[in-house]
Amino acid sequence: xxxxxxxxxxxxxxxxxxxxxxxxxxxxxxxxxxxxxxxxxxxxxxxxxxxxxxxx
Amino acid sequence: xxxxxxxxxxxxxxxxxxxxxxxxxxxxxxxxxxxxxxxxxxxxxxxxxxxxxxxxxxxxxxxxxxxxxxxxxxxxxxxxxxxxxxxxxxxxxxxxxxxxxxxxxxxxxxxxxxxxxxxxxxxxxxxxxxxxxxxxxxxxxxxxxxxxxxxxxxxxxxxxxxxxxxxxxxxxxxxxxxxxxxxxxxxxxxxxxxxxxxxxxxxxxxxxxxxxxxxxxxxxxxxxxxxxxxxxxxxxxxxxxxxxxxxxxxxxxxxxxxxxxxxxxxxxxxxxxxxxxxxxxxxxxxxxxxxxxxxxxxxxxxxxxxxxxxxxxxxxxxxxxxxxxxxxxxxxxxxxxxxxxxxxxxxxxxxxxxxxxxxxxxxxxxxxxxxxxxxxxxxxxxxxxxxxxxxxxxxxxxxxxxxxxxxxxxxxxxxxxxxxxxxxxxxxxxxxxxxxxxxxxxxxxxxxxxxxxxxxxxxxxxxxxxxxxxxxxxxxxxxxxxxxxxxxxxxxxxxxxxxxxxxxxxxxxxxxxxxxxxxxxxxxxxxxxxxxxxxxxxxxxxxxxxxxxx
Numbered sequence: 001x002x003x004x005x006x007x008x009x010x011x012x013x014x015x016x017x018x019x020x021x022x023x024x025x026x027x028x029x030x031x032x033x034x035x036x037x038x039x040x041x042x043x044x045x046x047x048x049x050x051x052x053x054x055x056x
Numbered sequence: 057x058x059x060x061x062x063x064x065x066x067x068x069x070x071x072x073x074x075x076x077x078x079x080x081x082x083x084x085x086x087x088x089x090x091x092x093x094x095x096x097x098x099x100x101x102x103x104x105x106x107x108x109x110x111x112x113x114x115x116x117x118x119x120x121x122x123x124x125x126x127x128x129x130x131x132x133x134x135x136x137x138x139x140x141x142x143x144x145x146x147x148x149x150x151x152x153x154x155x156x157x158x159x160x161x162x163x164x165x166x167x168x169x170x171x172x173x174x175x176x177x178x179x180x181x182x183x184x185x186x187x188x189x190x191x192x193x194x195x196x197x198x199x200x201x202x203x204x205x206x207x208x209x210x211x212x213x214x215x216x217x218x219x220x221x222x223x224x225x226x227x228x229x230x231x232x233x234x235x236x237x238x239x240x241x242x243x244x245x246x247x248x249x250x251x252x253x254x255x256x257x258x259x260x261x262x263x264x265x266x267x268x269x270x271x272x273x274x275x276x277x278x279x280x281x282x283x284x285x286x287x288x289x290x291x292x293x294x295x296x297x298x299x300x301x302x303x304x305x306x307x308x309x310x311x312x313x314x315x316x317x318x319x320x321x322x323x324x325x326x327x328x329x330x331x332x333x334x335x336x337x338x339x340x341x342x343x344x345x346x347x348x349x350x351x352x353x354x355x356x357x358x359x360x361x362x363x364x365x366x367x368x369x370x371x372x373x374x375x376x377x378x379x380x381x382x383x384x385x386x387x388x389x390x391x392x393x394x395x396x397x398x399x400x401x402x403x404x405x406x407x408x409x410x411x412x413x414x415x416x417x418x419x420x421x422x423x424x425x426x427x428x429x430x431x432x433x434x435x436x437x438x439x440x441x442x443x444x445x446x447x448x449x450x451x452x453x454x455x456x457x458x459x460x461x462x463x464x465x466x467x468x469x470x471x472x473x474x475x476x477x478x479x480x481x482x483x484x485x486x487x488x489x490x491x492x493x494x495x496x497x498x499x500x501x502x503x504x505x506x507x508x509x510x511x512x513x514x515x516x517x518x519x520x521x522x523x524x525x526x527x528x529x530x531x532x533x534x535x536x537x538x539x540x541x542x543x544x545x546x547x548x549x550x551x552x553x554x555x556x557x558x559x560x561x562x563x564x565x566x567x568x569x570x571x572x573x574x575x576x577x578x579x580x581x582x583x584x585x586x587x588x589x590x591x592x593x594x595x596x597x598x599x600x601x602x603x604x605x606x
Contacts, residue, residue: 009387020369027365031358040361043274044353047202047344 057130058113060121061210068211069110076222077103083247090306091233092247095226102222126591127200129489131213135193136482138221139186140572143475145228146181147565153178154561158554168232176231176243182470183241183333185224190478191337192217192259195282197485198344199263202279203270204592212262219255223248235307239322241329242296245307249297256290271592277360281340284368288332296325316383323378331371334469338477339367339406342437345481346410346430350420355412359405366402370395377448380457389450396448400441407438425501429480432509436472440465455527460550464519471512471564479504479571486575493585496577500570507567514560522553 030036058066077100084096153174156162163169196213200206207213227244230236236243244252263286267275298312313321347354354360376384376392411434414421421431443465447456456462483501487494495501529549532540 023365023369027362031361037358039274040357041353043276044347044357046272046274047276047278047347048351048353 057134058110059116060119060130061113062118063114065210066110066114066116069214070107070114072211072215073103073106073110077107079103086305087307091230091235092245092305092307094233095230095247095307098225098229099222102225106218123206124592126206127197128207128210128213129197131207131217132193132196132485132489135189135196135217136486136575138217139189139193139478139482140568140575142181142185142189142224143568144565144572146178146183146185147561147568149174149178149181151558151561151565154554154558158551158558167234173231173234176236177228179241180224180227180231180243182475183329184220184227187334187338187474187478188220188224189217190482191282191285191333191341192220194341194344194481194485195263195286195337197489198278198282198340199266200592201590202272202276202344203266204272205266205269206592208262208265208269212258216255216259216262219251219258223252223255226251230307237297237299237309237311239296239311240326242293242322242325246297246299246301246309247307249293249299253290253294256286256293260286260290276344277354277357277364278340278344280361280364281336281343284364285332285337285340288328288336288368288372292325292328292332296321316379319379319382320376320384320388324372324375327375327378328371330469331367331374334474335371336367338474339364341477341481342406342410342430342434345477345484346427346434347413349424349427349430349480349484350414350417352413352417355409355415359409363402363405363409366405367399370399370402374399374448377453380450380453393448393450397445400445403441403445404438407434407441410434410437425498425505426480426483426495428505429476429483429508432505433473433477433480436468436476436512440469440473443468455531456523459523459527459530460519460553461523461527464516464523467519468512468516471508471515475564475568476508476512479508479568482571482575486578487582487585488590490579491584491586492578492582494578494582496574496582500574504567504571504574507563507570511560511563511565511567514563515557516560518553518556518560522550522557525549525553 058069061069080096080099080101080103082096084093084100087093087096152162153171156171156174163171167173196207223244226248230244230248235245237245242249263279263283267279299309300312301309311318343354343360373395374392376388377396378392380389380393382389411431414427414431421427446452447461447465456465483495486492526546526549529541529546530539534540
């Protein structure tokens with residue numbers, strides 16, 4: 001297949017657009033998925049515990 | 057520090073530095089009579105010195121420490137000191153070139169001290185020397201703490217840190233000799249570029265291997281930002297530096313691209329150097345040190361994930377806004393402009409997330425200059441990303457492009473955001489890893505803060521005024537349709553602002569010198585304090601950890 005300007009720009013304008021939209025939807029769903037909330041809270045607090053939390 | 061390595065590791069260090077020294081010798085022989093030969097000698101001397109440092113400890117007893125019980129902070133310590141060293145060098149060069157623009161006699165008529173050669177020493181010195189070392193050092197610190205695991209390997213962190221600094225030295229010394237491949241922020245020639253690829257791949261492997269050893273199930277968001285920084289910078293660096301050397305015995309090379317493709321590749325690189333070198337890694341710093349210092353978890357962890365992917369996938373398209381009104385196809389210009397405007401959303405999400413984290417802890421910001429460094433950095437991040445989106449709009453760009461407004465914008469980001477978050481992180485991390493009670497002098501931290509903030513504000517306001525004046529004078533026509541002002545007229549109008557910029561830059565430099573002094577005095581004079589806990593633990597062990605609210 002010859003790599004022409006028309007072919008690459010058509011590919012970028014169609015597939016590129018779809019993949020960006022799919023990706024942003026996917027990431028948004030992941031970030032706001034309700035049952036992951038606990039895991040995210042724990043992660044956010046984990047950095048505070050690593051240096052001055054209780055000793056084992 | 058050498059005695060903390062095992063005998064095998066010391067032998068490995070000797071082997072590696074010996075090989076690099078030989079490579080330097082080969083470069084010196086093949087490139088004799090050219091700047092490449094000088095770089096060979098520099099490599100030979102530096103690697104040879106390391107060889108003798110390692111060899112000196114070759115017969116020292118084996119280390120007795122239990123490596124599973126502590127983090128490996130020696131490379132972090134050296135990295136932070138190197139960052140401060142480069143800060144003083146790079147910002148000093150910046151003040152010199154700023155002063156040259158105000159008073160051209162300060163060139164002193166030498167070839168090496170011309171503006172065109174000193175300016176890349178300034179840009180590479182602050183971006184790669186200061187910023188790069190701060191990023192590498194803090195990434196070593198953060199990846200260990202957030203993974204609760206020691207660095208994967210004891211030789212590779214040294215290889216990454218010292219190899220990167222060899223690249224910085226080759227870059228800076230090359231500029232003074234006139235070596236450049238004429239690509240902004242990618243000036244070093246082919247052999248330095250190949251060396252950086254090797255160093256960077258080792259860095260990436262080290263990071264992935266440390267993550268693989270982690271005792272923490274979730275990979276904290278700061279690590280994602282650092283990983284994006286390492287991975288994307290590798291891609292950008294390799295593609296933009298594709299070139300054919302004119303000969304293998306000299307520095308000169310020719311880019312694999314030509315014309316507008318070359319320009320687009322360069323600005324795809326250039327803008328993403330801003331994105332992934334000067335933003336992504338420093339956001340990693342922000343997401344770790346700001347919650348840590350404020351003793352509050354990040355306001356919204358979900359938002360931090362969302363803005364991470366937003367930044368990664370929008371920034372990569374924004375580079376073409378550097379080429380408005382050029383031979384670049386119009387739709388590519390519009391694409392870059394659109395993505396630049398969209399970038400405001402994830403950028404402000406990060407800045408807002410940082411400030412909302414501090415909401416409720418403003419008394420800490422008032423009392424603690426270290427936290428204030430981070431808070432003001434987040435504010436400048438928000439301001440400069442807004443300004444950047446605005447300037448990428450084609451109509452605004454027609455006024456701002458090629459003027460000092462661009463310079464002001466870059467410095468609002470580089471001084472206000474990148475340098476302030478780095479200094480804040482350095483003040484937060486130095487007492488922890490050197491096991492000190494506190495910094496040597498909190499008053500000096502205050503002095504540094506106000507000098508840095510004052511210097512940045514003076515600098516940025518001077519360049520806004522200068523740039524808009526310059527842009528308006530360029531586009532003013534007389535009634536008969538000719539240009540109203542000559543180029544020299546604009547220089548005369550800009551002169552007072554250039555003087556103001558030199559003053560602002562000097563204040564910022566003075567702050568950095570105070571900061572370096574304060575760190576050195578902390579290491580030498582402050583009494584030892586054992587931390588309550590700063591070592592790796594198993595994931596089960598941290599289950600009953602004290603909630604952050606208590």
